[in-house]
Amino acid sequence: MKVLMLGWEFPPIINGGLGIACLGMGKALSKHVDLSFILPKVDPNFVVDRVHLTGLDHLPLGQVRRITEELAAPSETLYETFAEVDRIEADLLPYGAERETKGRSEIAVPRSKPTTVPPTRAAAAQVRYATESLPAFAAGELYGDDVHEKVTAFAKASAILADSREFDVIHVHDWMTFPAGVAIKQRTGKPLVVHVHSLSYDRAGPDSRGWIYDVEKSGMEAADLVIPVSKYTGTIVTGHYGIDPAKVVPIHNGAEPVEPYRTKKAFPEKLVLFLGRLTSQKGPEFFLEIAAKVLKKDRNVRFVMAGTGEKLKPLIEYGAYHDVGDRFHFTGFLNKQKVNELLSMTDVYCMPSVSEPFGLSALEAAQYGIPAVISKQSGVAEVLTRALQADYWDVDLMAQHIVTLLTDEDEYQRAVDASLEDQKNCTWEAAAERILEAYDSHLSLCTLG
């Protein structure tokens, strides 16, 4: 069986968790099926065994010419309707990634290389050639802030590329690739699987409506199978987006196994960690309030907020207002090595996300044997079932949970054992098998023969 996946991020060009998930899932699935990816950008030096990667920024010249010619011909496909929706806010970066601001500020540097970094000169020339006929690309920056144009261009080019591919299933990841998936389904009649890693609901709340919402909804409606990364996200898919529950199959993400280690802290206090982008979705203000409450009861705790985002500066001032600046530390953006160093000395992980489709970081913390206090509004709460949970807004209960873990040694040990055990079941191999089962049951394809 052959699976064609469409993704938006893929290591090493990543912004949030999407690229990591695509890699983990791809590696595990490739043991069972023929797997290829079409992506807007790839790093040609990054090779994955048995996974064929195609980047629109690294197309063979012959294909570029062919795509250009086909795009020049008139067509009436779905994605053209998206191209007409041209006046939307310029702030539609995927996952609300903050734009790089001017200056030498280390706290303004984005988490990682965003997908919108300019391609190399050669690659830019190629892609510009490939999309020459599109008026939206005739002038201006190719990789500017106009995500909708990139999404449309990606849809058109992927659809043409797909014509010459053999595959049984189209499997697409998040809204940026939905129009492409729908277009390919229309052209080929192959079944469409949409994988939901994150929704505009998570980033903007229940009031979110607009172009991205429309893309998400129409993509899920056109799909034969919708795979949200958790039951929590599944309820949003069926509730907020009104998708038929019969075709919604939640499948939890896996976590790449790590080699956890412990470092001795250089200070006597216990350490409570928050790790993530400093955006409303992740609930950093709640973490600060939780910290202030815990510190009122126990001064022998340090809190670390690792990551950066548009909330960083207000959060720093809010911390000073709460008078916790000598116990509550901001690190700014940290690379993987520093994150691991931090995990190796962390006592409690706290994830008070307002809406978290999955929450891989809590699972990664569990791999380090760190008990987590997590919000009920998260997918990972379904996996780490014995982790202490509270509603994201219930800072009193969150604080109480943290104090319990920090003061009750038996309770702490139970939580460590439980999280180590819970995370064991969370592998990409298990996720891949469930994906194949869902293909079988919902797409009438025999994959597990």
Add this chain to the structure above:
Amino acid sequence: MPDLCIYFQAHQPNRLKPYSFFDIGRDPFYEADDLNRDILNKVSDKCYIPATKLLLDLIERHPEFRVAFSLSGVFIEQAEHHRPDVIELFQKLVATGNVELIAETYYHSLCFRHSGKEFARQVQLHVEKLQSVFGVERPRVFRHTELIYFNELAHFVEALGFEGMLAEGVPALLDGRTANGLYRSPNVRTLKTLTRNCQLSDDIAFRFGNPHWPEHPLTAQKYAKWIAREPGEVVNVFIDYETIGEHKWEETGIFDFWSQMPAAMSDAGVNFATPSAVLDNCEVLGTYDVHAPTSWADTAKDLSAWKGNTMQSEATKKILTLEAKVKAINDPDLLHQWSKMQTSDHFYYMCTKGDADGEVHSYFTPYPSPYEGYMYFMNALSDLQIRVDRLSEARP
């Protein structure tokens, strides 16, 4: 015809390095040594050396020329370490007898409100430093960091034995009276206050060299005319020494301006006076009643440059609350390190004001934004707290 009383402030802080969370408990050194050395070298080459040579030359050619200086303790220390040539020039300058040294807090700090005892210690430390480096008598006049002044402080300074104190002449508090003279806080007996003429001081400190200023270019002759037609017995022009050559580069003509100053004043009939001479010769004009602290910083002329936001309030409070613990440990190095973190510049860098004030703050800050300034300070402070606690526990 008033006299002209010129006073220069020279100061360099010990800026902190980007001290991260990961350094806490591991790295007991907080200062950006290379950066501090480089800045001192740069300012020495642009200002301290050429300006001091110029003043020496002017005093030789115009024996009536007088100026006053306050050199912060941390500045003297840095210069002794990295630029002994700067110290030598200042020693020569003081030896001319035409230069009066003024006392301040050694660490250029803001501790008075928190602890009179710590304030007095730092003043004494500064006085001793001046005596040992320059061989002078105990200064008669005091100035607090960035000309901070208020009644309660004036009273305290009087009790420390000073006869005069410098203050910003805040127009609203002078209430129509001239700044050109001596005043007295209502709660002191003998201490006299020299009020800074903001207009004429800022003509040099801020407006000099600005082509958009209608009075540009300002010549020494024009300036002397302005001084000569001022009311009062003495015009107090108090500015940063770094104005000469550093805040105002040589290209602005600032060196020419100063080199012509003594002759221009003498042509206009203006005499020079040191602060002590003003105390001895001028009359107290009236009461200068300052309840809330004033300073020469920012347009607000209050403490908001250092205590205007929550980050600054928290940082100033938390460094000062360590006093009892630090002093109980009785380790001179630790005490010195803690004291250096009281230097007002650390809090100045955390200021989030915008507009013209914000521009001045960002001119001085070594950090990309006030938030880094706060983060690094608080991380270093956390380390200091841990060390203090460990040393306290280790004590019998």
